[in-house]
Amino acid sequence: MAEELDPVDARILDILQQDAGLSVAEVADRVGLSASPCWRRIKRLEDTGFIRKRVTLLDADKLGLDFEVYAIVKLSLPSSENLDIFEAAVAHWPEVVQCATITGREDYVLRIITSDMHAFDKFLREKLLSLNIVSDCESHIVTRGVKNVTALPLGIVTPHVTS
Structure with missing residues:
Protein backbone atom coordinates (compact mmCIF):
# COMPACT_ATOMS: atom_id res chain seq x y z
CA MET A 1 0.00 0.00 0.00
CA LEU A 57 11.07 23.30 -18.28
CA LEU A 58 12.49 24.82 -21.44
CA ASP A 59 10.74 26.54 -24.35
CA ALA A 60 11.05 24.19 -27.33
CA ASP A 61 10.08 26.88 -29.85
CA LYS A 62 12.81 29.28 -28.69
CA LEU A 63 15.34 26.43 -28.92
CA GLY A 64 14.25 25.48 -32.44
CA LEU A 65 12.96 22.10 -31.29
CA ASP A 66 9.39 22.57 -32.42
CA PHE A 67 8.89 19.55 -34.71
CA GLU A 68 6.95 17.00 -32.66
CA VAL A 69 5.91 13.53 -33.79
CA TYR A 70 4.06 10.66 -32.16
CA ALA A 71 5.26 7.39 -33.66
CA ILE A 72 3.39 4.14 -33.20
CA VAL A 73 5.89 1.29 -33.46
CA LYS A 74 5.34 -2.41 -34.07
CA LEU A 75 8.23 -4.83 -33.65
CA SER A 76 8.67 -7.67 -36.13
CA LEU A 77 8.67 -10.12 -33.22
CA PRO A 78 7.80 -8.75 -29.77
CA SER A 79 9.98 -11.27 -27.95
CA SER A 80 11.51 -10.48 -24.59
CA GLU A 81 14.91 -10.09 -26.27
CA ASN A 82 13.59 -7.68 -28.92
CA LEU A 83 11.70 -5.64 -26.32
CA ASP A 84 14.93 -5.30 -24.32
CA ILE A 85 16.92 -4.31 -27.44
CA PHE A 86 14.33 -1.71 -28.43
CA GLU A 87 14.01 -0.21 -24.95
CA ALA A 88 17.79 -0.03 -24.51
CA ALA A 89 18.11 1.79 -27.84
CA VAL A 90 15.30 4.23 -27.03
CA ALA A 91 16.97 5.07 -23.72
CA HIS A 92 19.98 6.44 -25.66
CA TRP A 93 18.07 8.48 -28.27
CA PRO A 94 17.70 12.09 -27.09
CA GLU A 95 15.01 12.77 -29.71
CA VAL A 96 12.65 10.37 -27.89
CA VAL A 97 11.27 12.30 -24.93
CA GLN A 98 8.62 9.72 -24.02
CA CYS A 99 8.19 6.03 -24.73
CA ALA A 100 5.43 3.74 -23.54
CA THR A 101 4.39 0.19 -24.24
CA ILE A 102 0.81 0.05 -25.42
CA THR A 103 -1.94 -2.51 -25.82
CA GLY A 104 -3.32 -3.48 -29.20
CA ARG A 105 -1.66 -4.40 -32.50
CA GLU A 106 1.34 -2.14 -31.95
CA ASP A 107 3.96 -2.35 -29.24
CA TYR A 108 5.11 1.22 -28.44
CA VAL A 109 4.18 4.85 -28.77
CA LEU A 110 7.07 7.34 -28.92
CA ARG A 111 6.97 11.10 -28.56
CA ILE A 112 9.81 12.45 -30.67
CA ILE A 113 11.11 16.04 -30.73
CA THR A 114 13.42 17.30 -33.49
CA SER A 115 14.19 20.58 -35.23
CA ASP A 116 12.40 19.83 -38.51
CA MET A 117 11.12 17.18 -40.92
CA HIS A 118 14.65 16.46 -42.22
CA ALA A 119 15.97 15.81 -38.70
CA PHE A 120 13.01 13.51 -38.07
CA ASP A 121 13.65 11.64 -41.33
CA LYS A 122 17.30 11.20 -40.35
CA PHE A 123 16.22 9.89 -36.90
CA LEU A 124 13.77 7.51 -38.53
CA ARG A 125 16.27 6.10 -41.04
CA GLU A 126 19.47 6.08 -38.98
CA LYS A 127 18.12 5.09 -35.60
CA LEU A 128 14.60 3.68 -35.43
CA LEU A 129 14.50 1.65 -38.64
CA SER A 130 18.17 0.66 -38.51
CA LEU A 131 17.41 -1.59 -35.53
CA ASN A 132 16.00 -4.14 -38.00
CA ILE A 133 13.45 -5.32 -35.44
CA VAL A 134 10.82 -2.70 -36.31
CA SER A 135 8.21 -4.00 -38.75
CA ASP A 136 6.02 -0.90 -38.87
CA CYS A 137 6.16 2.73 -37.78
CA GLU A 138 3.17 5.01 -38.18
CA SER A 139 4.12 8.65 -37.64
CA HIS A 140 1.72 11.40 -36.58
CA ILE A 141 3.07 14.94 -36.91
CA VAL A 142 1.74 17.37 -34.31
CA THR A 143 0.35 20.44 -36.07
CA ARG A 144 -0.61 22.34 -32.92
CA GLY A 145 -0.30 21.54 -29.25
CA VAL A 146 -3.55 21.98 -27.34
CA LYS A 147 -2.53 21.02 -23.81
CA ASN A 148 0.87 20.13 -22.41
CA VAL A 149 1.23 20.10 -18.64
CA THR A 150 3.67 18.36 -16.35
CA ALA A 151 1.67 18.71 -13.12
CA LEU A 152 -0.05 15.53 -11.94
CA PRO A 153 -3.76 15.92 -11.08
CA LEU A 154 -3.41 15.64 -7.30
CA GLY A 155 -7.06 16.52 -6.79
CA ILE A 156 -8.12 13.08 -8.05
CA VAL A 157 -6.00 11.11 -5.57
CA THR A 158 -8.18 11.87 -2.57
CA PRO A 159 -8.15 8.20 -1.45
CA HIS A 160 -4.41 8.66 -0.74
CA VAL A 161 -4.88 11.97 1.09
CA THR A 162 -5.96 11.68 4.70
CA SER A 163 -7.65 14.43 6.70
Missing part, protein backbone atom coordinates in the same frame (compact mmCIF):
# COMPACT_ATOMS: atom_id res chain seq x y z
CA ALA A 2 1.27 3.47 -0.89
CA GLU A 3 2.34 5.75 1.93
CA GLU A 4 -0.44 8.12 2.94
CA LEU A 5 -0.23 11.84 2.30
CA ASP A 6 -1.79 14.35 4.61
CA PRO A 7 -3.37 17.55 3.22
CA VAL A 8 -0.23 19.61 3.99
CA ASP A 9 1.98 17.13 2.08
CA ALA A 10 -0.45 17.23 -0.85
CA ARG A 11 -0.40 21.04 -0.84
CA ILE A 12 3.42 21.07 -0.75
CA LEU A 13 3.52 18.70 -3.72
CA ASP A 14 1.03 20.83 -5.63
CA ILE A 15 3.02 24.01 -4.98
CA LEU A 16 6.34 22.43 -5.95
CA GLN A 17 5.05 20.91 -9.16
CA GLN A 18 3.82 24.36 -10.20
CA ASP A 19 7.15 26.05 -9.33
CA ALA A 20 10.04 23.93 -8.02
CA GLY A 21 12.21 27.04 -7.87
CA LEU A 22 10.44 28.41 -4.81
CA SER A 23 12.48 28.63 -1.64
CA VAL A 24 11.54 26.49 1.34
CA ALA A 25 10.49 29.70 3.12
CA GLU A 26 8.08 30.57 0.27
CA VAL A 27 6.58 27.07 0.25
CA ALA A 28 6.32 27.12 4.06
CA ASP A 29 4.50 30.45 3.96
CA ARG A 30 1.99 29.15 1.42
CA VAL A 31 1.16 26.05 3.50
CA GLY A 32 1.20 27.79 6.88
CA LEU A 33 4.32 26.18 8.35
CA SER A 34 7.65 27.53 9.49
CA ALA A 35 10.66 26.76 7.28
CA SER A 36 12.18 23.89 9.31
CA PRO A 37 9.09 21.64 9.46
CA CYS A 38 8.38 22.40 5.81
CA TRP A 39 11.95 21.47 4.84
CA ARG A 40 11.62 18.18 6.77
CA ARG A 41 8.38 17.36 4.94
CA ILE A 42 9.96 18.13 1.56
CA LYS A 43 12.98 15.99 2.45
CA ARG A 44 10.68 13.11 3.51
CA LEU A 45 8.69 13.45 0.27
CA GLU A 46 11.97 13.21 -1.66
CA ASP A 47 13.28 10.28 0.41
CA THR A 48 10.04 8.31 0.00
CA GLY A 49 9.96 8.91 -3.77
CA PHE A 50 6.91 11.17 -4.02
CA ILE A 51 9.30 13.78 -5.43
CA ARG A 52 11.51 12.04 -8.00
CA LYS A 53 13.49 15.10 -9.10
CA ARG A 54 13.20 18.81 -9.78
CA VAL A 55 13.65 20.07 -13.31
CA THR A 56 13.52 23.24 -15.38
Whole structure:
Protein backbone atom coordinates (compact mmCIF):
# COMPACT_ATOMS: atom_id res chain seq x y z
CA MET A 1 0.00 0.00 0.00
CA ALA A 2 1.27 3.47 -0.89
CA GLU A 3 2.34 5.75 1.93
CA GLU A 4 -0.44 8.12 2.94
CA LEU A 5 -0.23 11.84 2.30
CA ASP A 6 -1.79 14.35 4.61
CA PRO A 7 -3.37 17.55 3.22
CA VAL A 8 -0.23 19.61 3.99
CA ASP A 9 1.98 17.13 2.08
CA ALA A 10 -0.45 17.23 -0.85
CA ARG A 11 -0.40 21.04 -0.84
CA ILE A 12 3.42 21.07 -0.75
CA LEU A 13 3.52 18.70 -3.72
CA ASP A 14 1.03 20.83 -5.63
CA ILE A 15 3.02 24.01 -4.98
CA LEU A 16 6.34 22.43 -5.95
CA GLN A 17 5.05 20.91 -9.16
CA GLN A 18 3.82 24.36 -10.20
CA ASP A 19 7.15 26.05 -9.33
CA ALA A 20 10.04 23.93 -8.02
CA GLY A 21 12.21 27.04 -7.87
CA LEU A 22 10.44 28.41 -4.81
CA SER A 23 12.48 28.63 -1.64
CA VAL A 24 11.54 26.49 1.34
CA ALA A 25 10.49 29.70 3.12
CA GLU A 26 8.08 30.57 0.27
CA VAL A 27 6.58 27.07 0.25
CA ALA A 28 6.32 27.12 4.06
CA ASP A 29 4.50 30.45 3.96
CA ARG A 30 1.99 29.15 1.42
CA VAL A 31 1.16 26.05 3.50
CA GLY A 32 1.20 27.79 6.88
CA LEU A 33 4.32 26.18 8.35
CA SER A 34 7.65 27.53 9.49
CA ALA A 35 10.66 26.76 7.28
CA SER A 36 12.18 23.89 9.31
CA PRO A 37 9.09 21.64 9.46
CA CYS A 38 8.38 22.40 5.81
CA TRP A 39 11.95 21.47 4.84
CA ARG A 40 11.62 18.18 6.77
CA ARG A 41 8.38 17.36 4.94
CA ILE A 42 9.96 18.13 1.56
CA LYS A 43 12.98 15.99 2.45
CA ARG A 44 10.68 13.11 3.51
CA LEU A 45 8.69 13.45 0.27
CA GLU A 46 11.97 13.21 -1.66
CA ASP A 47 13.28 10.28 0.41
CA THR A 48 10.04 8.31 0.00
CA GLY A 49 9.96 8.91 -3.77
CA PHE A 50 6.91 11.17 -4.02
CA ILE A 51 9.30 13.78 -5.43
CA ARG A 52 11.51 12.04 -8.00
CA LYS A 53 13.49 15.10 -9.10
CA ARG A 54 13.20 18.81 -9.78
CA VAL A 55 13.65 20.07 -13.31
CA THR A 56 13.52 23.24 -15.38
CA LEU A 57 11.07 23.30 -18.28
CA LEU A 58 12.49 24.82 -21.44
CA ASP A 59 10.74 26.54 -24.35
CA ALA A 60 11.05 24.19 -27.33
CA ASP A 61 10.08 26.88 -29.85
CA LYS A 62 12.81 29.28 -28.69
CA LEU A 63 15.34 26.43 -28.92
CA GLY A 64 14.25 25.48 -32.44
CA LEU A 65 12.96 22.10 -31.29
CA ASP A 66 9.39 22.57 -32.42
CA PHE A 67 8.89 19.55 -34.71
CA GLU A 68 6.95 17.00 -32.66
CA VAL A 69 5.91 13.53 -33.79
CA TYR A 70 4.06 10.66 -32.16
CA ALA A 71 5.26 7.39 -33.66
CA ILE A 72 3.39 4.14 -33.20
CA VAL A 73 5.89 1.29 -33.46
CA LYS A 74 5.34 -2.41 -34.07
CA LEU A 75 8.23 -4.83 -33.65
CA SER A 76 8.67 -7.67 -36.13
CA LEU A 77 8.67 -10.12 -33.22
CA PRO A 78 7.80 -8.75 -29.77
CA SER A 79 9.98 -11.27 -27.95
CA SER A 80 11.51 -10.48 -24.59
CA GLU A 81 14.91 -10.09 -26.27
CA ASN A 82 13.59 -7.68 -28.92
CA LEU A 83 11.70 -5.64 -26.32
CA ASP A 84 14.93 -5.30 -24.32
CA ILE A 85 16.92 -4.31 -27.44
CA PHE A 86 14.33 -1.71 -28.43
CA GLU A 87 14.01 -0.21 -24.95
CA ALA A 88 17.79 -0.03 -24.51
CA ALA A 89 18.11 1.79 -27.84
CA VAL A 90 15.30 4.23 -27.03
CA ALA A 91 16.97 5.07 -23.72
CA HIS A 92 19.98 6.44 -25.66
CA TRP A 93 18.07 8.48 -28.27
CA PRO A 94 17.70 12.09 -27.09
CA GLU A 95 15.01 12.77 -29.71
CA VAL A 96 12.65 10.37 -27.89
CA VAL A 97 11.27 12.30 -24.93
CA GLN A 98 8.62 9.72 -24.02
CA CYS A 99 8.19 6.03 -24.73
CA ALA A 100 5.43 3.74 -23.54
CA THR A 101 4.39 0.19 -24.24
CA ILE A 102 0.81 0.05 -25.42
CA THR A 103 -1.94 -2.51 -25.82
CA GLY A 104 -3.32 -3.48 -29.20
CA ARG A 105 -1.66 -4.40 -32.50
CA GLU A 106 1.34 -2.14 -31.95
CA ASP A 107 3.96 -2.35 -29.24
CA TYR A 108 5.11 1.22 -28.44
CA VAL A 109 4.18 4.85 -28.77
CA LEU A 110 7.07 7.34 -28.92
CA ARG A 111 6.97 11.10 -28.56
CA ILE A 112 9.81 12.45 -30.67
CA ILE A 113 11.11 16.04 -30.73
CA THR A 114 13.42 17.30 -33.49
CA SER A 115 14.19 20.58 -35.23
CA ASP A 116 12.40 19.83 -38.51
CA MET A 117 11.12 17.18 -40.92
CA HIS A 118 14.65 16.46 -42.22
CA ALA A 119 15.97 15.81 -38.70
CA PHE A 120 13.01 13.51 -38.07
CA ASP A 121 13.65 11.64 -41.33
CA LYS A 122 17.30 11.20 -40.35
CA PHE A 123 16.22 9.89 -36.90
CA LEU A 124 13.77 7.51 -38.53
CA ARG A 125 16.27 6.10 -41.04
CA GLU A 126 19.47 6.08 -38.98
CA LYS A 127 18.12 5.09 -35.60
CA LEU A 128 14.60 3.68 -35.43
CA LEU A 129 14.50 1.65 -38.64
CA SER A 130 18.17 0.66 -38.51
CA LEU A 131 17.41 -1.59 -35.53
CA ASN A 132 16.00 -4.14 -38.00
CA ILE A 133 13.45 -5.32 -35.44
CA VAL A 134 10.82 -2.70 -36.31
CA SER A 135 8.21 -4.00 -38.75
CA ASP A 136 6.02 -0.90 -38.87
CA CYS A 137 6.16 2.73 -37.78
CA GLU A 138 3.17 5.01 -38.18
CA SER A 139 4.12 8.65 -37.64
CA HIS A 140 1.72 11.40 -36.58
CA ILE A 141 3.07 14.94 -36.91
CA VAL A 142 1.74 17.37 -34.31
CA THR A 143 0.35 20.44 -36.07
CA ARG A 144 -0.61 22.34 -32.92
CA GLY A 145 -0.30 21.54 -29.25
CA VAL A 146 -3.55 21.98 -27.34
CA LYS A 147 -2.53 21.02 -23.81
CA ASN A 148 0.87 20.13 -22.41
CA VAL A 149 1.23 20.10 -18.64
CA THR A 150 3.67 18.36 -16.35
CA ALA A 151 1.67 18.71 -13.12
CA LEU A 152 -0.05 15.53 -11.94
CA PRO A 153 -3.76 15.92 -11.08
CA LEU A 154 -3.41 15.64 -7.30
CA GLY A 155 -7.06 16.52 -6.79
CA ILE A 156 -8.12 13.08 -8.05
CA VAL A 157 -6.00 11.11 -5.57
CA THR A 158 -8.18 11.87 -2.57
CA PRO A 159 -8.15 8.20 -1.45
CA HIS A 160 -4.41 8.66 -0.74
CA VAL A 161 -4.88 11.97 1.09
CA THR A 162 -5.96 11.68 4.70
CA SER A 163 -7.65 14.43 6.70
